[in-house]
Amino acid sequence: xxxxxxxxxxxxxxxxxxxxxxxxxxxxxxxxxxxxxxxxxxxxxxxxxxxxxxxxxxxxxxxxxxxxxxxxxxxxxxxxxxxxxxxxxxxxxxxxxxxxxxxxxxxxxxxxxxxxxxxxxxxxxxxxxxxxxxxxxxxxxxxxxxxxxxxxxxxxxxxxxxxxxxxxxxxxxxxxxxxxxxxxxxxxxxxxxxxxxxxxxxxxxxxxxxxxxxxxxxxxxxxxxxxxxxxxxxxxxxxxxxxxxxxxxxxxxxxxxxxxxxxxxxxxxxxxxxxxxxxxxxxxxxxxxxxxxxxxxxxxxxxxxxxxxxxxxxxxxxxxxxxxxxxxxxxxxxxxxxxxxxxxxxxxxxxxxxxxxxxxxxxxxxxxxxxxxxxxxxxxxxxxxxxxxxxxxxxxxxxxxxxxxxxxxx
Numbered sequence: 001x002x003x004x005x006x007x008x009x010x011x012x013x014x015x016x017x018x019x020x021x022x023x024x025x026x027x028x029x030x031x032x033x034x035x036x037x038x039x040x041x042x043x044x045x046x047x048x049x050x051x052x053x054x055x056x057x058x059x060x061x062x063x064x065x066x067x068x069x070x071x072x073x074x075x076x077x078x079x080x081x082x083x084x085x086x087x088x089x090x091x092x093x094x095x096x097x098x099x100x101x102x103x104x105x106x107x108x109x110x111x112x113x114x115x116x117x118x119x120x121x122x123x124x125x126x127x128x129x130x131x132x133x134x135x136x137x138x139x140x141x142x143x144x145x146x147x148x149x150x151x152x153x154x155x156x157x158x159x160x161x162x163x164x165x166x167x168x169x170x171x172x173x174x175x176x177x178x179x180x181x182x183x184x185x186x187x188x189x190x191x192x193x194x195x196x197x198x199x200x201x202x203x204x205x206x207x208x209x210x211x212x213x214x215x216x217x218x219x220x221x222x223x224x225x226x227x228x229x230x231x232x233x234x235x236x237x238x239x240x241x242x243x244x245x246x247x248x249x250x251x252x253x254x255x256x257x258x259x260x261x262x263x264x265x266x267x268x269x270x271x272x273x274x275x276x277x278x279x280x281x282x283x284x285x286x287x288x289x290x291x292x293x294x295x296x297x298x299x300x301x302x303x304x305x306x307x308x309x310x311x312x313x314x315x316x317x318x319x320x321x322x323x324x325x326x327x328x329x330x331x332x333x334x335x336x337x338x339x340x341x342x343x344x345x346x347x348x349x350x351x352x353x354x355x356x357x358x359x360x361x362x363x364x365x366x367x368x369x370x371x372x373x374x375x376x377x378x379x380x381x382x383x384x385x386x387x388x389x390x391x392x393x394x395x396x397x398x399x400x401x402x403x404x405x406x407x408x409x410x
Contacts, residue, residue: 015059017176018068023086023121023167026179027096029104030079030113030187037107038078044103045071064099076255077112077191080104081183092118092132093162113190114160115183119175122168132164138284140272143178146170149270149281161186178270185266189289192259195252196292199299202249206302209245212238213310220317232317239310246303253300260293 046053049062059072068083082100093116129137129150139150146169155161163182167175219231267282274280
């Protein structure tokens with residue numbers, strides 16, 4: 001068996017839902033994981049239940065004081081869900097139990113989503129969502145009409161969003177899964193919304209970058225006769241700033257796209273049917289949530305397209321610089337050719353003068369030799385001397401010319 005077979009297979013059971021059948025309150029909190037706070041939170045949970053945790057586990061469902069506590073660790077956030085059986089005489093929307101408050105206190109600043117889900121039995125249904133404190137609520141029949149969900153998506157003074165789930169015919173297993181879907185819609189919706197402030201900031205930055213790119217394009221068109229080095233430096237500097245901005249926002253925008261798809265999938269899994277005069281729950285969410293996701297995606301695409309435009313302008317400028325360099329090289333080659341031609345002409349003149357000088361020197365030597373013979377009493381007739389010197393001189397000149405030709409060939 002492959003060593004990872006068991007671990008990969010068990011991913012099917014990696015994130016089970018809390019199963020419950022009766023009315024209950026589900027307190028759900030999602031926190032951004034920063035500076036090891038998740039490990040501190042898990043250590044407090046370990047101390048609470050007095051057990052040693054497997055460090056490889058990414059979620060657990062624990063029973064604590066008659067309540068069910070579930071924690072889950074995700075890539076960049078951590079969730080806590082506490083299921084408390086509904087007290088018939090208690091508040092409709094109670095505060096979090098002290099146990100949960102103690103766990104959340106050190107990481108309150110990182111809470112990005114807080115939801116209180118009230119699961120009510122159909123026979124206890126008050127008959128109107130307004131009776132539960134909702135104002136202008138959205139609602140839907142879900143799970144093929146076996147449950148109804150209501151919410152007005154208004155935060156309480158404590159920053160908690162409230163959901164009401166009326167259970168008509170769902171068993172404990174399906175009720176747990178439905179509650180999980182609703183809580184995940186809220187969690188992933190908020191996680192996707194984290195990119196909105198960054199997208200708004202990037203919009204103003206991109207406006208400035210586009211104006212700067214337009215100015216550089218105009219300069220490139222108008223300064224064809226000037227050096228391209230200053231313009232190339234300006235484009236390189238703009239490209240580096242765009243790359244820095246892209247590195248800063250790429251992960252956040254990609255996460256928003258992924259979280260948006262999860263929200264869409266969870267809403268589709270609700271299998272909604274309209275109830276009452278208000279909008280469906282999924283329609284209410286999508287009508288306001290999808291523009292946010294599309295806005296972030298548009299900013300991301302605009303950022304990528306701007307980077308591509310800068311790269312194209314950079315390529316054009318580099319091509320222009322390359323052409324200038326090639327023209328300079330051609331001019332240098334022409335100059336070298338002219339210089340070489342002049343050197344060859346000078347060399348030919350020097351060769352001719354050398355032959356004349358050497359010939360004059362040899363004839364002088366022969367002349368001295370003949371005069372020496374005459375001084376020694378061996379008279380030389382001028383015609384004989386000319387007959388000897390002329391062929392010899394021509395032969396020497398021929399040998400010198402041949403040697404010079406051989407050197408030139410090499």
